[in-house]
Amino acid sequence: MKRRTVAIAAATVVALGVALAWPAQAPEFAAVRASFTPSDAFLLDRHGDVIDTLRIDMKVRRFEWQPLSAISPAFTSAVIRGEDARFREHGGIDWRSVIGAVRDRYVLGRPRGASTITMQVASLLRSTPRAHEGIRAWLQKRNQVRLALALERSWTKDQILETYVNLLHYRGELQGIAAASYVLAGKVPSGLSLSESLVIAALLPQPSAAPERVAARACSRARSASIAVDCAEIDRTAAVVLSNDSQHSAAPQLAPQLANALLKSAGQRVTTTIDAGLQRTARDVLTLQLTKLADQNVRDGAVLVVDNETADVLAYVGSAGPRSRAMQVDGVRALRQAGSTLKPFLYALALERRYLTAASLLKDSPVYLDTATGAYIPQDYDKDYKGLVSVRTALGNSLNIPAVRTLVLVGVEPFRDRLYELGFEHIVESGDYYGYSLALGSAEVSLWEQAQAYRTLARGGQSSHLRVVADQAPDASHQLVPADASFIVADMMSDPAARTLTFGADNYLNTPFWSAVKTGTSKDMRDNWCIGFSSKYTVAVWVGNFEGDSMHDVSGVTGAAPVWRALMGDLHRNESSPAPKAPPGVMSAKTRFVNTNEATRSEWFTKDQQTEPTMIVALAQPMARIASPANGMVIAVDPDIPPAYQKLPISVEGATRKMTVKLNDQKLSLTDGVTLWTPRTGAYSVELGDESGKVLDRIVFTVR
Structure with a gap:
C-alpha cells in the first residue's frame, strides 16, 4: 500500500511538473463571455430595458451572462467557502488540497476532490466528457491543470x-447564476438573500440532491464559517426554492404576444418602440376593467397606443x-x-366627394333596401328613430340608418377601396360580398388596422404604416384623405x-382636453x-371574448371606453392637447336648420360649399339611382303560380x-318611380339615363 501511494503521488507530481513545464494558451475572457448564448431571446423597450423574454433553446436554460457586480456578494462568498476556500490565495492549484486528496484517497480510503475553482473553469471551457480511470483521465487532469x-x-x-458562476449547471436544465436565480428564486442575481445564496451554492456538489x-x-457550511444564520429558515428556503413546482421568473412579461411575433433565435435582442412604463399602465388599466366586467361575461381585451407624429407603437397589450x-x-x-368604428371613414369619403356636408340632413327612419340576397333592413342601436338629423348628429350618435343612406350615396365599392387604402388589408372581397352592412362594420378588422386608420384622421389625412421595431425605417407619409x-370628421368626433x-x-x-373618439359594438x-x-x-381599445361568445349588455361606451379615457388621461397628465387648426379652404358659418330639431350653430364647410354667411339647410337630396332590382340578382319564376301574379318591381330613387x-x-x-314588370327567363340590364342620354346608373339581373 505504501509503495502504491508513493507511486501515485509521484505520478501526480510528474503530471503537475509536465503541466508547469508545458504551459497552455488561455482564451480571451471577452471571447468566452461573448460566446455565451442565452437560451432565451429578449424583447427590449425603447430605453433598452427588457420587457419580455421567449425561450428558444429547449436543451438548456440559460439567461444572460451576469457580471460579478450584478451578483449578490452573499452568493459569491458562499460559493468560494463551499468550493475553494483558498481561491484568492492560490495560483490555480491548491497544493494543500492536492496532498490532502492523495492522502485521503490512498491512505484513508476516503476519496475527495482537489479541483480548485480555476481548474473547474478550465474543465467547463473544454466541455469534454469526464474520464474516471486510466491514461485518458490522467491526460485530462494534465490538460486541466495546464489551462x-x-x-x-x-x-x-x-x-x-x-466565468465559474455563469457556466456552472445548478439544477436540472439550469445553467448559469441568472437562470438559477430567476427560475428558482424568482429574483435577479443581485437580489438573492443570504439563505437563498447558501441554498443555491450548496447545490453545486450534487445539483439533483433532495431539498x-x-x-x-x-x-x-454556514456554521463552519461562523455565519449567524437560522437553519430553520434555510430549511424553509430550500423547500420553496427546490420544490418540483418552483418555476419562478423575475423576467418581466409585459408583451408576450409581441415577443412571440418578433423573437426567433436564441440570444436575439429586439429593441422595440414600446415604453415599458406605459405598457405596464395599459395592461393594468385593461386588467382592472376586465375584472369589473367579469359578471357580464367579458374575459379578454387588447390595447394599442401610438405616437401620432412618429407612428411609433408605445404600448402593445395583446x-x-x-x-x-x-x-x-x-x-x-x-x-x-368592426361595428360602427368604420363610420368616420364613410362620412369622410362623402365629404371629400362633396356629396354631403357636416350640416347635411339625412333621414333616420326605417329603410328597406333590395340586395342580391334579399331585403336589407338596418336598424339603429336603440331602435329609436330620430327623424331628420345632420351628418354631425348622425356620426356623433352612431346612427345606423343615416350611415347606410350615406353608403348608398358613396357606393359600396368606392368605400371598400378607401378602407383598403387606409390599411384595412383584410377587406378584400367585392362590394356585393359586404353589401350595405359594410357601413355598420360587418367586415372583420384588427386593432392594429384600426389604430393606423384613425391615426390618419389625427394627422389631417396623412397616412403611413405603424412601426413597433425601433430599427425599422419610418414609413414615408402620403396624403390619403383630403385635409x-x-x-x-375629426371635429365632429370631438x-x-x-x-x-x-x-x-x-x-x-368626454375628456378635459381636445380629443376625438368613436365607439363600436358588433352583432350580438x-x-x-x-x-x-x-x-x-x-x-x-378592444374588449370581448376571444372565443366569440357574446358579452352581456356591454357596449363600446361601457366596455372599452373607460380604458380609453383612463389611458388618454394618463398620457395627458402633463401634456396639453390643443384642437387642430382649420386647414386652408375650410370656413365656419352660422347654420340654421329647417324642419328639424337641430339647433342653430356654427358649422364647418369647405369654401366651395359655403354660399352665404348664414347657411340654411334642408333635406339632402339623394343621388339618382336604381333602387330595385339589386345588381346581380337572380330571380326564379315559379311555374305553379300564374304569370299575372308574378311581378318584379323596377324602381328608381332621386x-x-x-x-x-x-x-x-x-x-x-314609371309611376312615382316604380313599374311592375312580368319576368321572363333571360339576362337583363336596367339603365337610368339623364336627358342627354348619359347613363347615371346600371344594374344587371337574370330570370330563370
Missing part, C-alpha cells in the same frame, strides 16, 4: 469567478384579464367585426354635444371598440321626370 495555470496568468480572480440534503449542507381562456391569442392582430374632410342623444351629457368619451355584442386620438396620441329608365334598351314608363 488552469494559463487562466491564472492571463485572467483576474474576479474574471475566473465570474433536505441541500439545506443540511448549506447549514453546515391580451389581459385573469379569466382569459386563450391568453396566447394576440388581440391586437386578431380579426373581429378638409379629415378636419371636419364634439360632446353631437353625441348626447345616444350617450348622454356625461359619458366616458361579441366585440366592442373605442378608438380615438388627441393631438399627440392615438389609443385603440330621378327627375326628364330622366329615362330602359330595360334591355326598351324604355319603361
Whole structure:
C-alpha cells in the first residue's frame, strides 16, 4: 500500500511538473463571455430595458451572462467557502488540497476532490466528457491543470469567478447564476438573500440532491464559517426554492404576444418602440376593467397606443384579464367585426366627394333596401328613430340608418377601396360580398388596422404604416384623405354635444382636453371598440371574448371606453392637447336648420360649399339611382303560380321626370318611380339615363 501511494503521488507530481513545464494558451475572457448564448431571446423597450423574454433553446436554460457586480456578494462568498476556500490565495492549484486528496484517497480510503475553482473553469471551457480511470483521465487532469495555470496568468480572480458562476449547471436544465436565480428564486442575481445564496451554492456538489440534503449542507457550511444564520429558515428556503413546482421568473412579461411575433433565435435582442412604463399602465388599466366586467361575461381585451407624429407603437397589450381562456391569442392582430368604428371613414369619403356636408340632413327612419340576397333592413342601436338629423348628429350618435343612406350615396365599392387604402388589408372581397352592412362594420378588422386608420384622421389625412421595431425605417407619409374632410370628421368626433342623444351629457368619451373618439359594438355584442386620438396620441381599445361568445349588455361606451379615457388621461397628465387648426379652404358659418330639431350653430364647410354667411339647410337630396332590382340578382319564376301574379318591381330613387329608365334598351314608363314588370327567363340590364342620354346608373339581373 505504501509503495502504491508513493507511486501515485509521484505520478501526480510528474503530471503537475509536465503541466508547469508545458504551459497552455488561455482564451480571451471577452471571447468566452461573448460566446455565451442565452437560451432565451429578449424583447427590449425603447430605453433598452427588457420587457419580455421567449425561450428558444429547449436543451438548456440559460439567461444572460451576469457580471460579478450584478451578483449578490452573499452568493459569491458562499460559493468560494463551499468550493475553494483558498481561491484568492492560490495560483490555480491548491497544493494543500492536492496532498490532502492523495492522502485521503490512498491512505484513508476516503476519496475527495482537489479541483480548485480555476481548474473547474478550465474543465467547463473544454466541455469534454469526464474520464474516471486510466491514461485518458490522467491526460485530462494534465490538460486541466495546464489551462488552469494559463487562466491564472492571463485572467483576474474576479474574471475566473465570474466565468465559474455563469457556466456552472445548478439544477436540472439550469445553467448559469441568472437562470438559477430567476427560475428558482424568482429574483435577479443581485437580489438573492443570504439563505437563498447558501441554498443555491450548496447545490453545486450534487445539483439533483433532495431539498433536505441541500439545506443540511448549506447549514453546515454556514456554521463552519461562523455565519449567524437560522437553519430553520434555510430549511424553509430550500423547500420553496427546490420544490418540483418552483418555476419562478423575475423576467418581466409585459408583451408576450409581441415577443412571440418578433423573437426567433436564441440570444436575439429586439429593441422595440414600446415604453415599458406605459405598457405596464395599459395592461393594468385593461386588467382592472376586465375584472369589473367579469359578471357580464367579458374575459379578454387588447390595447394599442401610438405616437401620432412618429407612428411609433408605445404600448402593445395583446391580451389581459385573469379569466382569459386563450391568453396566447394576440388581440391586437386578431380579426373581429368592426361595428360602427368604420363610420368616420364613410362620412369622410362623402365629404371629400362633396356629396354631403357636416350640416347635411339625412333621414333616420326605417329603410328597406333590395340586395342580391334579399331585403336589407338596418336598424339603429336603440331602435329609436330620430327623424331628420345632420351628418354631425348622425356620426356623433352612431346612427345606423343615416350611415347606410350615406353608403348608398358613396357606393359600396368606392368605400371598400378607401378602407383598403387606409390599411384595412383584410377587406378584400367585392362590394356585393359586404353589401350595405359594410357601413355598420360587418367586415372583420384588427386593432392594429384600426389604430393606423384613425391615426390618419389625427394627422389631417396623412397616412403611413405603424412601426413597433425601433430599427425599422419610418414609413414615408402620403396624403390619403383630403385635409378638409379629415378636419371636419375629426371635429365632429370631438364634439360632446353631437353625441348626447345616444350617450348622454356625461359619458366616458368626454375628456378635459381636445380629443376625438368613436365607439363600436358588433352583432350580438361579441366585440366592442373605442378608438380615438388627441393631438399627440392615438389609443385603440378592444374588449370581448376571444372565443366569440357574446358579452352581456356591454357596449363600446361601457366596455372599452373607460380604458380609453383612463389611458388618454394618463398620457395627458402633463401634456396639453390643443384642437387642430382649420386647414386652408375650410370656413365656419352660422347654420340654421329647417324642419328639424337641430339647433342653430356654427358649422364647418369647405369654401366651395359655403354660399352665404348664414347657411340654411334642408333635406339632402339623394343621388339618382336604381333602387330595385339589386345588381346581380337572380330571380326564379315559379311555374305553379300564374304569370299575372308574378311581378318584379323596377324602381328608381332621386330621378327627375326628364330622366329615362330602359330595360334591355326598351324604355319603361314609371309611376312615382316604380313599374311592375312580368319576368321572363333571360339576362337583363336596367339603365337610368339623364336627358342627354348619359347613363347615371346600371344594374344587371337574370330570370330563370
